[in-house]
Amino acid sequence: MNQDVIITCAVTGAADTADRSPHVPVTPKEIADAAIEAWNAGAAIAHMHVRDPETKQCSRRLDLYAEVCERLRAADCDVIINLTAGMGGDLYIGPEENPTAFCPETDLVGGLERLVHIEELKPEICTLDCGSVNFGDSNLVYISTPDMLRKAAARIQQLDVTVELEIFDTGNLWFALQMMKEGLINDNAMFQLCQGIPWGTPPELSLLKGMVDMLPANSNWTAFALGRKQLPWAAQSTLLGGHVRVGLEDNLYLGKGEFATNGQLVERAVNIVENMGSRILSPNEARQKLRLRGTQ
Template sequence: MQEKIVLTCALTGAGPISENPAHPVTPREIAESGLAAAEAGAAILHVHMRDPKTREYSGEWAFYEEAVGLIREKNSDVILNITTGLGAAFYPVDPLCPSEAGPGTGIWTPEQRVEHVLKLKPEICTLDLVTAHIFGGFVISHEKALARMAELVRAAGVVPEIELFDTGDAVLAKHLIAKGSLDGPGIYSFVMGLNFAMHADPETMTYVRNLLPAGAHWQGFGIGRNQFPMAAQSVLLGGHVRVGMEDNVFISRGKFAKSNAELVSKAKRIVEDLGPTLATPAEARQIVGLKKAA
């Protein structure tokens, strides 16, 4: 168990919008929710954008620019982790013969997937190594596309947080490190509890942790009701913590969270009850080896 725990708050996500009225949607709502989460103890804010009209996920550059600008205007210390997970979704017209793309499909080039990151230059961006059956469709991540994305963000001085959705993703990460596409040992997130992906349980978290390169930094986090149990488990196994409305919108069974900050505050209590304390952004940079963005 580490003495200092880096807590990430994932503010809104790209999945179907929840029924929680506090779920942030507009760039301003996302920014204000992030600022409150940082005040509550989050050292890192994980940022997606949604279209204010449709409430669906969005890769629109202007939305990222607005939200990041609002956060940086009020808090230049908190670490930003911006998604590159968009542009990998495939929804077949006929699931029994998935040869033709249907509505909702969005397959982008590596350059398109990281364009907003190259412009905004956060300290961290995600790199999702997943190919899986998620949200009724498929997420497709080809090794060559991932290597190109890694090359582009490295040149921009952005550190990838490697997102693992299943155990084979950890094997792929080590392959990309061996090829020189990724710098090792790396920073990792285990996405646990989605249907048809990594189970949210102590045995799986332990197994995936043991697959990582020596010296890697990691966090295991759970979806839905698994959020807080997996937060505690991650701390006990030597990892860090992620919570937020991207993954879970309830503060307790049947009760919506009032904000991302409320989720962070509960996670902080869990961490401190186990013994460690939360890292400040400056401490988090030192722990995972970041250099503060200019």
């Protein structure tokens, strides 16, 4: 069991959830405020996407990321900034009779173009989605090829940004380990084991244990599951030696029919972990644990 636990709060994601809950943050101010709320509740890391304030849909706009970071860095808040670098991989296949007529929702760019905001803003952590996967029941495929991943991993390493390896299936983990063998991923990388996203890894404990057994010794890792399994996974991850991720990116509810805030989800996770006898790490303790930039 992990005795010293880092809590990440994923405050807003890429999914079309902003109209499903009144608490999903949309504007840069709302996203920064959500990160501060999560930090006040006990989160050491805030993982963030940004959204277009007009459409409420996910965005890759540098100015939106810049405003979020500026607000957090100007606040009396030492939360670790973790920015997604996963946007730009959405390929919507066309209809059966013409699959190469990609739908207008497609947002597909190369691996390096997905890092424009990382290059400019230099967060302490950014994500790298470690493989392609079917997303949901439509024609959406998330594209992240070995060529794209190798280029992006090398650039993130050059920027001295710690990488969080997003693992949506066992093949993603296999390739992440291959990149480590090739020297493209540093040994302080974080592994994020993502379960319950159709059609990646199902939220089954046997599969979580199997992936944990594949990890290098002494790795820092977290597991999360979507929806009502989010909070049970906080316990399961801790029991198996990992850290914890909660937040409105992955789950909108505190209980049946009760919308959660990011702060409430973090508070619940803190209670779970502490009642198991483990300790919650502060942001500065997490920086030391993860050997983030400037702490090695």
